[in-house]
Amino acid sequence: MTVKGRRAEYRELTRTAVLDAAAALFAAQGFTATTIDDVAGAARVSKGTVYYHFTDKAHLFEAVFRDRQRHLVEAVAAAALRHDRPWPRLTAALDAYLDGTVTDAAHRALLQQAPTALGAERCRELDEQLGLPAVQALMDDLAAAGELTVEPGPMLTRLLFSALCEAAMTAGAAPDPDEARRAAADALRAIMTGLRREPPAAHHE
Template structure:
């Protein structure tokens, strides 16, 4: 490995160490109470090193939030791809998203702090950057299989994604997040079932038509 390659690898390892330390601190003691000095000490680097990678604490929190959401997206994609059919893929993706955002206490804490740390609009932008394309792909798969009763345009995708995010936030804030997650999953699956296309029932070929009133048999 060249000197340049070793330096790049060291920078990446240092950045990852800072992200992991910050994620633990933000989840444990909160964004407001955590200082850059705390992060530097936990990551065993200098304060200047933290600032080399991140301009301020908000920038650091955004990087942590994005990193954790990207990891979650990978888990969601893996859960979906364990299934061959479009509907089981969508169901598995929704369950995996709720599992990752609600059951994981650290991730749940970061998700709840994000609006105050980054602003609601920035949180929405990040969620849509990482979540909408994947959801759109799943809905397109349903449409291609002719299993969706409506066209999966941007509006439908945003509405479903908004419902998913709201379910995660509401369940995460519940006294019993695990129980609330199951309730949220049931509600989401029920809502999506209403979008499922059911082919019309066909009359058996050998069935006789019943005569209408007044009609001669």
């Protein structure tokens, strides 16, 4: 490996260390209470190194949020791909999403802080960038298999995605997140079942 390649690898490893440290601190003590000095200390780098990679604390939070949401989308996709048929893929994806956003306490904390750290509009933009294509793919999969009573156009997909995000936020903020997660799963399944095409009735001689 060249010197230039080693430097690039070191920068990437350093950036990852800063992201991991920031994610743990944001989850444990909150965005407002966490300082750049805290992150630098936890990552064992200088304050200047943190600022080399991130312009300010909000930029750092957004990078953490993007990174964790990207990993979540990958986990949801992996859960869906364990099934051969479209409907089990959908329910597996819903369960994996709720596990990642509600059952996972650290991710749940990041989601709850995101509107304060980034603003509601920016949160919505990031959610749509990272999650909306995955929801559209699942809906297209169901439509291609003849499982839906309606065409999964952009409006329907956005509405369903909004319901998914709201379920995660509401369940995550509940006094008992585990119980709320189960209620959210039931509600989302009920919504999707309302869009499911009934299989043709069997004909008997």
